[in-house]
Amino acid sequence: MNTTGLDGFSLLDETWRAVTPDAARRMLIAAVQAFADKGYHATTTRDIASLAGMSPAAVYIHYRSKEELLFNISLVGHETSLALLSSIQGDGAVQRLRNAVATFAGWHAEFHTTARVVQYELGALSPEHHAEVAELRRQIEQRMRSYIADGVEEGVFDVPDLKGATLAVLSLCIDVARWYQPSGKRTPDEIGAMYADLVLRMVRPT
Amino acid sequence: MNTTGLDGFSLLDETWRAVTPDAARRMLIAAVQAFADKGYHATTTRDIASLAGMSPAAVYIHYRSKEELLFNISLVGHETSLALLSSIQGDGAVQRLRNAVATFAGWHAEFHTTARVVQYELGALSPEHHAEVAELRRQIEQRMRSYIADGVEEGVFDVPDLKGATLAVLSLCIDVARWYQPSGKRTPDEIGAMYADLVLRMVRPT
DNA sequence: CTTAGCTCTAAGCAACCGCTTAGTATGGAG
DNA sequence: CTCCATACTAAGCGGTTGCTTAGAGCTAAG
Structure with a gap:
């Protein structure tokens, strides 16, 4: 029982x-x-x-x-997803971006319960706690941007607007937490793979 | 005063x-x-x-x-964005998808205040009201899917997973309401244009 | 055994919630 | 003028909220 x-x-x-x-x-x-x-x-x-x-x-x-409970959840959640995004490996920028998107999007599906709180309850944090979490979010954005920038430098990506593309990629991954349902057809890994494909299509040269 | x-x-x-x-x-x-x-x-x-x-x-x-206030907002908001998406015109599937994404994403930026309530407060609706709104959301998804499907039939798009791509495109547009800030650098129109570009890159043939 | 310290519960407090009631002001119809 | 419908406010009701208090049960050191 x-x-x-x-x-x-x-x-x-x-x-x-x-x-x-x-x-x-x-x-x-x-x-x-x-x-x-x-x-x-x-x-x-x-x-x-x-x-x-x-x-x-x-x-x-x-x-x-109650707010301290939320802060603990938000802090650990952000630290976890940042650590995940920071540990990405792969041979060449294409592989690394593929892994980054698959991992980040997949995490938002597999841990959608945590991710929902992390992504959609920020506004309920106290100003001090919000500021602390915002710094982690800046680091997450910087990580993703660097994966895209690497491909531009290597000459394997064509990205007219680096900041805009980063925003779109992060946005795509984060929003998984909103719509994902465990009862759905796709597994978190499948969602990760599909999203990695879509993102690589977005940045590939003409 | x-x-x-x-x-x-x-x-x-x-x-x-x-x-x-x-x-x-x-x-x-x-x-x-x-x-x-x-x-x-x-x-x-x-x-x-x-x-x-x-x-x-x-x-x-x-x-x-209070819930009836929310329902009114949600209903009119959904009807407005569905009407907007249904009125898309353009010569060929490429133009139509471009207009659809630019319009839909742009609306979520320009009317981000309304869009936030529409997209993120669904869970607070009564079951009856939620069902009514869910039907409109299904129509919105169908509209966007048809714009993508048109291009596949025309042979100008390469989309391995139509349902997945529709989900991603809608997700991208909807999430604009979460991150958009009027104080940001991009205007709603610029966001719409940028997103339309990114989406067309996603569906273009290799 | 005593005792200090930690973890937990039963009870409840002040504040606040959505919503209602009773009554007032206004303006147009007859 | 009277009458009535509409639109509003002042006051407040019952219930719920986040959180506190007082104290019980348990564990382990001395």
């Missing part, structure tokens, strides 16, 4: 494995699910606590406020 | 011109601004009323509930 309302095993565990103690992690995972499902403002601290199988007051043992 | 908190002239007026009486329209425009700014759930009926320069109770003279 599962009294927490959370699956016994979840992909979310992978992202939040480092969070301790156990109850704090369960609370965080419950918050991710609730925020992703209904949005930050529509989620009550009672929702989170009951998803985690605890009393409403238990939230405040591990977190100062 | 402006006591309503709304600009004397606003692009929003264009979309909501048909809404009467005057107070009902002002209330609706105030709701669009508040919902776009903070999200549906973070907006109180007092916020809306005070933006419209009226008392909290005045909301309920013209609308049954």
Whole structure:
């Protein structure tokens, strides 16, 4: 019998494995699910606590406020996706951009629950916390831009507007978190591969 | 002196011109601004009323509930963007897809306030209202797909996965509402033109 | 065993929420 | 003028919100 309302095993565990103690992690995972499902403002601290199988007051043992829960999710989520994007390898700019887009888009599908909170609940962060996360977002953009710029320098990409193309590529990947449904036909890997193809078509020379 | 908190002239007026009486329209425009700014759930009926320069109770003279305000916005917003996408003209599939993407992406920039509510607050609609709007969204997808399919039939596009490509194109345009800022360098028209270029690159034959 | 410290719950507080009610001002019809 | 419908406000109701308080249960060091 599962009294927490959370699956016994979840992909979310992978992202939040480092969070301790156990109850704090369960609370965080419950918050991710609730925020992703209904949005930050529509989620009550009672929702989170009951998803985690605890009393409403238990939230405040591990977190100062509901907003701090969101900040923790947002911070770890951004750090994870930046780390993922920074670890891209491949032989030549074409391979690297292919891997970058496949990985980044695929992450937004596979971890769409986390990604939804990361991408669409930024506005609920306090100004200080928002600024901290914004810096990570700038680094993510810079990484993606450098993968495209590399191909331009190598002469294998034709990109009239580097900043605009970067924006479009990131936008494409990020929006996966909005429309992706696990019940859909495509797997996260297939979405990643398809998007990598589409992006390479966008930047290939005439 | 402006006591309503709304600009004397606003692009929003264009979309909501048909809404009467005057107070009902002002209330609706105030709701669009508040919902776009903070999200549906973070907006109180007092916020809306005070933006419209009226008392909290005045909301309920013209609308049954806060959700009905959202539904009105969502319905008119979807109908407007569907009408826009349906009116696309052009000589040949290349021109038509170019116009379609430029128009649709441009609308999401120019009317980003409305578009944000339309695209990101669907989840706050009642099940009945959501179903009604979902039908319009299906028609929008079908329109965009047909513009791409036309080019495939004409033999001027190379699209391995029609449904996937349609999804990506719509996704690209819709996400403009998330990142667009009027203070940015690009005008809505420039964004539309750039996106039309990127999309045509995506579907052009090798 | 005692005791300190951590984790948790039951109960509840002040503030705020969506929405309603009672009543006022206005303007046009008869 | 009276009468009535419409559009609005002041006040407030019941319920919910984020968060706090007081205290219980458990663990482990001394």
